[in-house]
Amino acid sequence: MKRYRVKAHLESPVVVRRERQSQRSEGVQFIAGTLLRGALAQAYLQYYGHADATFRQLFLDEEVCRFGPLDPADRVFPLTANSCKRVPGFSEDGKHGITDLLTVSLKKRLSQRTVAQQRCRNCGQELKSHSGFWHLKANSTPTEPKRRWRRSMAAHVGIDRPTQTAAESIFFTLPALEPEPTTDGEASLHGWVDAEQDALQALKQLLSQEDHILRIGHARTRGYGRVRVTIGEEVPLAPVDFSGWSKGILSRTAPELSPDRYFLFTVSLPTGAVLVDDLLRYTLDPAGMVPWLPPLPPPVADTRTFDTPGKEFEGGRLWCVTAVAHHERLRGWNAAHGLPRQDEWLVTRGSVYAYLYEGNSTGQAALHEKLRDLEANGIGARRNEGFGRVAVCDDFHLRFAPTEAI
Numbered sequence: 001m002k003r004y005r006v007k008a009h010l011e012s013p014v015v016v017r018r019e020r021q022s023q024r025s026e027g028v029q030f031i032a033g034t035l036l037r038g039a040l041a042q043a044y045l046q047y048y049g050h051a052d053a054t055f056r057q058l059f060l061d062e063e064v065c066r067f068g069p070l071d072p073a074d075r076v077f078p079l080t081a082n083s084c085k086r087v088p089g090f091s092e093d094g095k096h097g098i099t100d101l102l103t104v105s106l107k108k109r110l111s112q113r114t115v116a117q118q119r120c121r122n123c124g125q126e127l128k129s130h131s132g133f134w135h136l137k138a139n140s141t142p143t144e145p146k147r148r149w150r151r152s153m154a155a156h157v158g159i160d161r162p163t164q165t166a167a168e169s170i171f172f173t174l175p176a177l178e179p180e181p182t183t184d185g186e187a188s189l190h191g192w193v194d195a196e197q198d199a200l201q202a203l204k205q206l207l208s209q210e211d212h213i214l215r216i217g218h219a220r221t222r223g224y225g226r227v228r229v230t231i232g233e234e235v236p237l238a239p240v241d242f243s244g245w246s247k248g249i250l251s252r253t254a255p256e257l258s259p260d261r262y263f264l265f266t267v268s269l270p271t272g273a274v275l276v277d278d279l280l281r282y283t284l285d286p287a288g289m290v291p292w293l294p295p296l297p298p299p300v301a302d303t304r305t306f307d308t309p310g311k312e313f314e315g316g317r318l319w320c321v322t323a324v325a326h327h328e329r330l331r332g333w334n335a336a337h338g339l340p341r342q343d344e345w346l347v348t349r350g351s352v353y354a355y356l357y358e359g360n361s362t363g364q365a366a367l368h369e370k371l372r373d374l375e376a377n378g379i380g381a382r383r384n385e386g387f388g389r390v391a392v393c394d395d396f397h398l399r400f401a402p403t404e405a406i
């Protein structure tokens, strides 16, 4: 499968039932891949009348086609991202900058030294976690999308079906994303699909048959959810230099650990993941589905990595140093049966896991190969709804690590 950009333009408000129970969430900020896939599947059935072999490939076979979420920008802040409590945001327009605290937490686990609490570099105020979406401008400086869409509540009176009049005592509100008129005419969301060549052609054909207009989200019969969707160019692969990344992080967090002998890496989940353990219980631990990964460390703040047993890997030893991950509830709709499906637990978007390997170059090379596989295949359930994408050694942690001595 190759990855292609998807662009979506809201032509009417989209109602997205609130499914997130995250404490950090300010409300619905994006359209889940589940809804994009559902809208395309519905358009397919309306056009062709039945679920044939192509339908099953496009919407049920996750080795042929996967649909990512539609986001206000193409990058998600990791859960380790923090910013000033008073003036949060990237260092632009007088904001106080973003600080990533992964290196601080690595330092606590890997070294015996005490680590001072981080505060805002500009004003000394406390830091607080910073969530949402960002992207790089043409000049490679980071920025957050200007608020190009409103989040609003649409209020409705329930309709009494037999009499076609307003039903008594039924009044409800729906959270909606509304397009906001902007000077440059842009109110776009950014997404992606992973697809085999045939699947890509079938999707493009379907979209052109629909004049690129899909009905996305809930309350579609009430006039909501008209979205113009186009599939664009291929997203080029940009492989990260794992060893270089590890060297950079180790020099800031544990310079006594030689890069010849130690390899540090992160596994990030930018779209969230549905992870279960070997007894099919929901878990925050990727080791439940990736047998060669070591388990998460005990949830005790002062656990030192080298006091935990780790796990044998290719003649060396692999530890999970730290993890910043939360669960949130995920409601779903079973596309195949048209029925609500049981709630699931999603590992939140932006969750990060850091691991350390001690071993020789052969072991490190074997590990790199496993990590490339993980990036290519993703992890966990419901990958064709965009969940379970894996990013290894995210540049964010190096770029926004605190610069002062820690």
Ligand SMILES: [Zn+2]
Binding pocket: 084, 085, 086, 087, 096, 120, 121, 122, 123, 124, 125
């Ligand atoms: Zn500040």
